[in-house]
């Protein structure tokens with residue numbers, strides 16, 4: 001009986017996350033559900049499935065279903081090939097366009113993979129020219145990643161001099177250097193959803209996506225859709241890095257690129273990746289950007305959509321021009337300021353101005369409040385950051401936890417409340433002094 005209930009709930013979780021569960025994971029889930037059913041006084045799986053709308057419950061359940069296996073410099077041949085053969089090309093291209101090289105580790109677990117990239121970039125002297133986004137579905141792993149404290153086993157592949165240079169030893173643990181920790185932007189993102197590519201969460205216009213040893217745990221039928229989405233996150237010439245044993249079927253629209261002793265995937269040129277995804281609204285004709293202002297009745301909405309589309313395509317400068325025009329003409333002010341803030345994230349003092357204006361225009365804009373707090377943190381103003389996180393936590397907790405915030409797809413009020421709470425608890429977080 002309990003097994004049947006577990007299977008019904010597992011099927012629901014599989015639909016949301018894309019994961020396929022092993023018998024051991026199902027047993028783990030069963031133990032968890034037995035306890036939850038007793039605490040919540042329920043027996044009907046449908047009641048529990050409704051309860052999973054609450055992000056806190058969802059995250060607790062998902063925590064039982066993911067596999068934690070990672071370490072620094074895992075599969076070094078691929079890191080070495082990336083640093084030697086691909087990163088120099090990306091750096092040259094990015095320099096020409098005056099932008100950073102942007103990398104995404106999807107399914108980053110406790111952070112070893114993105115931090116390895118950051119350490120290698122520091123060693124190559126280009127740390128300040130790259131941005132690393134790292135995402136996972138497991139909040140506990142993300143918290144551990146942000147803390148940046150590792151066991152000896154996790155760092156055993158690193159050479160003694162790298163260990164000495166980038167870590168401080170605390171008892172049996174190794175604490176990663178602050179500048180490397182700050183380099184990686186950790187975020188919650190469920191790969192089973194349709195939240196990428198999106199400029200709003202940083203998953204558009206990327207040079208490389210690393211998704212290693214993650215999709216092996218997914219239902220086979222979901223993998224193709226996710227891979228195609230990854231290719232859409234890449235700018236021209238970008239690559240996808242999978243685990244070294246994860247080979248994709250030959251008839252998928254990807255070309256293998258050998259580099260050193262490793263291989264990467266690139267979208268095949270002749271077959272547009274988007275053709276395989278569910279139909280999306282056709283892009284607006286390009287000339288709209290340079291055409292005179294359309295009639296006022298439709299101008300703000302159309303211009304804003306166009307700005308968002310340009311931003312998603314990695315054309316930040318053009319998107320910013322449209323946003324400034326909207327602001328100048330007094331249209332769509334809140335949204336234009338918010339988008340401009342996102343476009344300026346690399347310059348936190350500029351971004352901050354736009355997020356402040358967004359919040360001034362709409363005090364309930366929780367995503368802008370999150371960015372405000374993060375910008376203050378980046379600028380080293382711990383007190384201001386703590387104040388912003390407290391405001392965010394208070395406002396997010398006052399709304400229904402399952403309420404979806406449309407601008408950041410897939411993020412709910414409950415998740416933002418958790419993010420604020422965790423930020424205030426972080427050892428290096430804005431309330432660190434108070435917590436000591």
Ligand SMILES: C[S@@+](CC[C@H](N)C(=O)[O-])C[C@H]1O[C@@H](n2cnc3c(N)ncnc32)[C@H](O)[C@@H]1O
Pocket residue numbers: 017018019066067068069070071074106107108109110113135136137138141189190191192211212213214217
């Ligand atoms: C085995 S670890 C791989 C870690 C790292 N990429 C590496 O190769 O060392 C798999 C990670 O995928 C994450 N994961 C599983 N399902 C996910 C999903 N639907 N969305 C995002 N991350 C997911 C797990 O939480 C876990 O951290």
